[in-house]
Amino acid sequence: MERIKHDLRLSETVSPFGVGAIVDVRGQSLIAADTSWWDKRYSPEIHCDRLIQRIGAGELREPPTHSGRPAKETPGLLYWRFPESRFCERCTKLSIFTGKAKGKWTNTCACGGMLVPMRYVAICEKGSHIQDIPWFKWAHRGTDAEVDDNVRFCRAYKELRFVRAAKYGEGLKSLRVECGACKRSRPLSDLVMKSSLQRDGIKCEGRQPWQDLQTDSACEHPLVAVQRGATGNYLADRLSALDIPEERPQSVELADKIRGHVYFDKILADNGGPQADMVSEWIASDLGTSKDVVLEVAAGHGADSDAPLLDLKDGEWAAFLKKLSVDGRDLGVDDFVVDSWNVAPRDGWPAALTSRIGAVGQVRRVREVRALLGFQRHNAGADFIKADLGPDARRKPVYPAIEMFGEGIFIRFDEPFLSEWESRPEVRARADILVARRNASEWAHKLDPPEPRFIALHTIAHLLIRRLAYASGYSSASLQERIYANSSRSDRTAGILIYTAAGDAQGTLGGLVRLGAPDRLVPLLIAALDDADVCSNDPVCIESDRQGSSSLNLSACHGCSLVSETSCETANRLLDRQLVLGGSNIPGLLEGVLEEVRNQAA
Template sequence: MSEVTPVGEVRPSQLLWTYGPGALVDMPSLSVLTLGIDRWDKDRCPPIVEARLLAAVRRILGQQVESMRMPPYVKADKIDPWSPEAKVGVPVRPFPRWLRCVKCGMLAEYDSGLFKVKESRYRPENTRFVHESCRGSDGDKPARDADAVPARFLLACRNGHLDDFPWRYYVHGGQNSGCTGGLRFFEAGASLQTENLWVKCDSCGAKRNLAQAFGKAGKESLPACRGRHPHLDRYDANCTEEPRAVLLGATNSWFAMTLSALAIPLTKDPIVQLVQDGWDNFVDVESVLEVKAIIKILVKNAILPGIDQYSPEEVWAVVEGIQKGEVTAGVTQDDLKAPEWQVFSEPNPPKDWPHFLSEAVQVPAAFKNQIADVLLLKRLREVNALIGFTRVEAPEASNDPDEQPPMAALCNDSPSWIPASQVHGEGIFIRFDEKALADWETKAEVVALNEKLFKGHKAWRNSRKLEPMNGYPGIRYALLHTVAHLLIRELALECGYNAASIRERIYADTSGDSPQAGVLIYTAAPDSDGTLGGLVELGKPENLGRLLSQAFNRAKICSSDPLCSEHSPDKDGTLHLAACHACTFAAETSCECGNRYLDRALVVPTFENAAAAFFGGVAGG
């Protein structure tokens, strides 16, 4: 298959969260693997400017990272399938290499000469392989084309390696028999369970079912990991991890590792903020003429919106000030959330910026003792950057690289750029009363729940061979996190927003001089769902108070009670107390830590615990 054969379409945002470099894209008739970013056409990838996020990426991947860029896409709706625009996209290759004929069951590599690719220019998703000389399951029919589909078994390991399933090795019992006979894949049974799926060698007659490729039996039946990175055409030497059989399309075959930041003003002067945001463009300029030329390029490519409002002389004055040290340049914060918290909690937060429009409103009367401020964010931008991925195990909720599964690289060399996306939306920021929270944290019932959750946290980390004392966010985080989930569920019911398009951002760090205690509920979807204005409307006092009361009333009793309210982390190795899918859990795209550290009893009275609720004395709570 040539490198320019179109095989389908995905949304640009999916190339960060689902189908990034090293991930498998399961098309209707074909399975392909997204290649590393060193194979992408960088010039087709529009840059995204967000100084704080770029600084965070550089701390992890190195200072050689010059920019963040969106995946390539074509704006036109209808494109001539034979035009150059039809070939714009990311490079992929067929994977796994082994295909199975749906008629005769023949199992072979796609480049063995037994299969032929059939392109479909007008419907690229229908591009497929066919077995040209198929004679049917009994071998007695005239030769004709039959569809060939990917063999849906692969090998993956915790070090980020991915490989074809070793069909010959497996069917011959791991013995190096030297048999090169043809292989057949067939089903023997009514169901498609692995014990009913068989592979057979036509030459020596050896056969084996797929049940022995999984679990404990798989450790004895599968070879050592070869250290293969198919998206990079590379093999790592001496991988010591045990490979695991995984199914094509399994969610544990690729986990994105991303960083995200909200575009917020970090200075009081808009022009200074703009120059700082795009400092990489101005760092080497020496005259106003150079600034003028750069501004023309930025405006032409829609980079750094708002810079055209200022003259080259004004911009040059700011650049000179930064170069002379009179104005602070760059971003030095290690914590992406700390600057956001500072902006949100200001007595007079910024009102109208290119990507940030806010309005402070009154706190609902019934919650004045627990909530200090409510800020409506009418305009908001979130930028996400893909820095790597893992396989088999999801990235842990920790910034410590030693506590995460090994991160697989996006390209062979140190990257000079990384894929990123930006979405625009709106949100509601709620800041909780610090004194009320501090008093609540000292209650005996809350301390007991904190010890219970921390015990589960240590057991959970011990089982994964992680440092047990690290990474615990605290009981404050669990409270704020639970409130955010309850409010997300209520917002989805009330206004019709897609629940998966509503996200949370929890501010609960107490290590600094200014303890954090707030939640941001916001929409950040690349479609119109994020900019309809409905979320901001529901943040007004008369609506927010009603929504909070409804959410807390629903949370008092769960349809899974008493099992839900009596749940303990030591029973099943989870990281939550009174919480489940029926009452508190949110979509994976909404939650920032995988539905961990949740407990309804911290928010409202439950059957099991009626004394630890932060909102226990509120009407409706």
């Protein structure tokens, strides 16, 4: 078999055309094989200890790259042709064979017409398998297939055609697979009916297209016919981490100090008795904490003491706090450089805004590693397929990964004000709408819990991304968000990071980080709030509490809050303008900012 070389961007090999994804290249439909087919000699290993600790044992490897035009000997990744069935755009003949011209394989028919991939494939509803539809078998099945013996015993495998017959109407009824020998003709409208493949006796092979067919690999789950480019065909599970010096959250350090206190053993010995209560007050007084925290640590429940691995964002939050604790320019030369400054009141700046922002960091350099763990098909309840399907269980799995270098803006919000705001009954009631819908959804459990602080900060990040796209020189799709908003951890988080990253060290030019300067960022925040104050879909949008996929947005739509889905951690879900700007008797996190600005202008 001759291997034909095509070019993809390096980042596309992880997202969106990673392992198991279908990609169209120059009229051909291809599917990526798992990493067990990779040649490690040409796939350099990427090191990111924080990410490896999160995903477990394994290796992060970058797909092979090259400069210039690809040749036969150029290292690359294997992509299988899928679906195999194609039809000729000229003679409409349907086959799985490839044409040949001057000794080379081509994507043309013998008649000279281009071969076009069939638009439908079969997906397993629960097993995440995908396969070609056996068109010959399907075309000769159906309710009237047994009426004519010529149809029943037809063996004209090379006489299938994919035709359009206007006399049958419009839509899928006019698109038919026709046998030239027995004259059997069947419309694609039969294919998309419920349980159609199951009624025709077509079963799941229990494999991916690049895997060999095994006699014992048959799958018991039914197949469903879907369009080749449907979004449900590939639900990737990706994980990214900022490569920063891992810092321990303050609560973990406090717990270690409590355990190391000279009197801590007395609490354990008394096991909840009166002496433990008294000694815990001594320790709390020495360390500047509360008696309840000391007793929690003694009971083994405090400060995430039972968690061997803290959440990735916990470590990142702690690292940002350490950087922000030193006001001024960061003279570091590593992959994590942050200039920090506190938001002090200034003439012309609304106090309603500056009082609610704790500190700002201009992230001049940051390294991000993105990895593909695996994928699912059809829905989030289907089986998870790993990115490495190698047969040797003792071998470390290989995860496709890329490293990106970038810049950004980090904003930390005032925790005391945020805690007081989200404790209000109106605010919690508004957020509970999304909490109930997330819990009722089969797939939304993967999203972050939509507590009030997360919804508000997430929406602010979107509003700022839309405004930064005008001022930074980067498109909206080039900007990414990272939301730090969780009140259930021992160390509460309340901040947002907006950054851009490219595949090499010279990929960022400072257009974003310069906007993090004090005299630029505050006006940008005000402008972002002003943009969101009135939506082109108002009053429908602002009065709505049911928008977006699975109704997981409240007052948020494409006219005011949504950005490119590649920029958002939750794919444009869990957004609400009312929790930011207020409205309908709901106090917003930044309510009063625009009113103060307008009063100053007047």
